[in-house]
Amino acid sequence: GNSVTQMEGPVTLSEEAFLTINCTYTATGYPSLFWYVQYPGEGLQLLLKATKADDKGSNKGFEATYRKETTSFHLEKGSVQVSDSAVYFCALTHWTNNDMRFGAGTRLTVKP
Amino acid sequence: SQTIHQWPATLVQPVGSPLSLECTVEGTSNPNLYWYRQAAGRGLQLLFYSVGIGQISSEVPQNLSASRPQDRQFILSSKKLLLSDSGFYLCAWGGGTGTNTEAFFGQGTRLTVV
Numbered sequence: 001g002n003s004v005t006q007m008e009g010p011v012t013l014s015e016e017a018f019l020t021i022n023c024t025y026t027a028t029g030y031p032s033l034f035w036y037v038q039y040p041g042e043g044l045q046l047l048l049k050a051t052k053a054d055d056k057g058s059n060k061g062f063e064a065t066y067r068k069e070t071t072s073f074h075l076e077k078g079s080v081q082v083s084d085s086a087v088y089f090c091a092l093t094h095w096t097n098n099d100m101r102f103g104a105g106t107r108l109t110v111k112p
Numbered sequence: 113s114q115t116i117h118q119w120p121a122t123l124v125q126p127v128g129s130p131l132s133l134e135c136t137v138e139g140t141s142n143p144n145l146y147w148y149r150q151a152a153g154r155g156l157q158l159l160f161y162s163v164g165i166g167q168i169s170s171e172v173p174q175n176l177s178a179s180r181p182q183d184r185q186f187i188l189s190s191k192k193l194l195l196s197d198s199g200f201y202l203c204a205w206g207g208g209t210g211t212n213t214e215a216f217f218g219q220g221t222r223l224t225v226v
Contacts, residue, residue: 032213032214034214034215036215036217041220041222042219042220043118043202043217043218043219043220044156044202044204044215044217045217046214046215046216049214089155089156091215093206093213093214093215098144098161098163098206100144100146100158100161100204100206100215101158102148102155102156102158103155104155105155105156
């Protein structure tokens with residue numbers, strides 16, 4: 001079945017540091033890929049998405065590129081802020097089976 | 113625009129008591145609906161999903177059940193709660209077969225079984 005594997009946390013960075021959170025997936029065909037963010041006590045919010053190979057999703061300084069050859073969708077940000085502290089989830093959807101699968105989540109803490 | 117409502121936000125229930133969490137969606141028709149559980153410090157576990165009224169698929173055997181009495185209503189229930197049912201429960205909706213849309217989440221219910 002479809003699955004998502006993402007880098008385990010927690011990740012602690014200083015403000016303005018570079019962020020990478022790795023995500024790889026297993027799926028047949030062409031899923032869509034997503035990154036969601038969860039702030040404390042809240043539900044998940046969509047951060048960015050990519051629907052086909054080589055697409056780059058971007059939002060709020062975050063970026064991720066859909067790499068079919070490596071089945072990856074790594075999240076990056078060039079300079080993190082304290083307000084980026086949250087849990088980040090990599091996810092995929094696949095239209096053939098109504099599947100929505102999430103990675104285990106990576107907790108990011110950014111210190112001033 | 114589409115919105116999703118989930119309640120209550122927090123709930124403290126004794127072991128052995130029943131549970132009913134409700135989720136409703138507005139602004140869309142025939143959505144796929146999902147219930148996830150997030151245990152403390154862990155990822156999202158898919159519990160149930162529904163592609164239509166009365167159609168429920170269970171991902172893992174457990175102490176919980178789900179029902180979809182109306183197109184935009186999804187209910188998570190238990191007859192007798194266990195301590196291990198504690199967690200953060202999230203309802204979500206997403207596109208159906210033929211679409212690869214993202215998921216839209218409710219604000220979650222924090223359940224503590226004591």
